[in-house]
Amino acid sequence: MVNKPLARARLVTQGVATPIDVGVDAGTPEHAQAIAARFGATQGQDFPGAISSLAYRMGTAGAVNAVDAVNAVREAFNTGLIVRGYPMRGTVFVTAAKDLAWITQLCGVQNLKSMERNRPNLGLDNSHVDQAAEIVHETAGARGATRAELFKAFEAAGIPMGPGNGYHLVRSMLHAGTVVYGPIAEESTRVENHVMLAKDWLPAGTDLEGTFNGDQHAAITELLRRYLDSHGPATLRDFAWWSKLPLGKIRKAFADIASNYVSWHAVTGAPGSTAPGEELWVREDALELIAEHEKDANKPSLLAAFDEIILGYQDRMYIVPEDHHAALVPGNNGVFRQAVYASGEVVGFWKRQGAASKRKLVIEEFKPLSTTRAKQVQTRFKAYPFASA
Structure with missing residues (x-):
């Protein structure tokens, strides 16, 4: 059932109804990076749509010219500030480059297992993935490679290339953190990324060990904080669905940051969550912004x-x-x-x-x-x- 007060609140916290201050100069590649980092991860299946979604959040209410916003997002991809990958849910997301490795390690284990189970149905095995990874190392280089270029190289090397096999191989490497979708392939007739080696394109020391000393609880707490700040009012079960992390671990993480959040329904009297017993949490200091920009x-x-x-x-x-x-x-x-x-x-x-x-x-x-x-x-x-x- 439609919940209009909740929709309006989320349009504000997501930066659709009004620009969100992310502490950098508006309309710059760093602005696009800061918005991506604030969300943790944003939908990226449709690449042109993903660019537009970020640019829209930079240019709401005329804060940044639409063309300038798009150019800033494109430059952020081309200079390695933001990337696309498969950090969770078997789905493409846009992240700040400094966040992709640790989020993938935290949330992506089940995706790798699922890919491996499906491999025999495509006539592939783990050795083909290893072979494809070697080819990427030889082919990508500093420029990277388009998927079409990689698929051609896979086929030339004798890897079975039935329908969907090339995509499966690249996606397996994305889940494993071997490669990332990096700069925009300007020579392509479609809007797509070059496939880049993660070790060359992502900032060093940004994996789970380098960012959180391997502490998964700290990483879950940080990703939950970003989700609630950018998506609130939202439930912990929303975050569990979004991240596919265990709800028990999420509840423990929330206990560390709960003092920053209030129950949307209890504070505003607005309709609550559609899930019985599930509180919608929102940052207490976001309530004033939501009220200010309701119109x-x-x-x-x-x-x-x-x-x-x-x-x-x-x-x-x-x-x-x-x-x-x-x-x-x-x-x-x-x-x-x-x-x-x-x-x-x-x-x-x-x-x-x-x-x-x-x-x-x-x-x-x-x-x-x-x-x-x-x-x-x-x-x-x-x-x-x-x-x-």
Whole structure:
């Protein structure tokens, strides 16, 4: 069931309704890095959408020009400040480069086991992964390599390359922390990253041992803090679903930082969690910001596919009307549509037609937008930080 007060609060803490102060100069690559670090990890399956989501959070309310924001995000990738990887949930995420290794080691063990179990179904075994890793070391170098270049090299070396095998091999190395998705492959016809060797591209000493002296409890506490600060109000079970970390360990970690958070329902009287007995936690010092920008959080927003506002929580129906939830993922095929948000809920889906100066907004409305609302949505479309022409 839609929970409009909760949706508005999350739009504020996520930096969609109003810019969040992350302590760096706005519109710079360091700004993009700081936002990525604040979240810990943000959805990155659709790379153009991931760029737009970060850029949007840099440029909300005209704080940064959309083109400048996109360029800053692209430069952050190209200079190694942010990367993409598979740190958890078998899903691509964007992280600050200094965070990918320790989050992957903390949350990604089950992903490696799952990949290994599926390998025989593809006609692959562990020796093929080892062979592919050797090829990446020989092929990537300082420039890196596109996936297509690696797939060609794998095939030339005699590795079985049936449907999905190349992707499986690269993904296995991403889960293992051998490689990362780094700078943008400008020569490619699609928006994609070069595959880079992690030892060359990630900052030294940023693994679990180097960052937390191997202390998993400290790492869980830090990742939980970032999640609640950037996603709150949220439940501990939301974080458990998001990270796939054990709830028991999460509760122990929360005990160390609980004094910084308050129950959203108890303090505001707003509707609570849809899960019985689960408190929605929010930073106490975020309450003033949420109240100050409640009106801003009612204004329309065009969300990228896979945006954290939609995918950052176990229950998406806090913001997506139940009658339209199935249409968010047509055919339940894992591909999420771009949502139009207004007044505390998703009110439709959107896409663009045409390129660059000929872009046209196409909306599938749940119910007709008012003339005023339709004009506001068009204004947002014109200022949207598109990652590609």
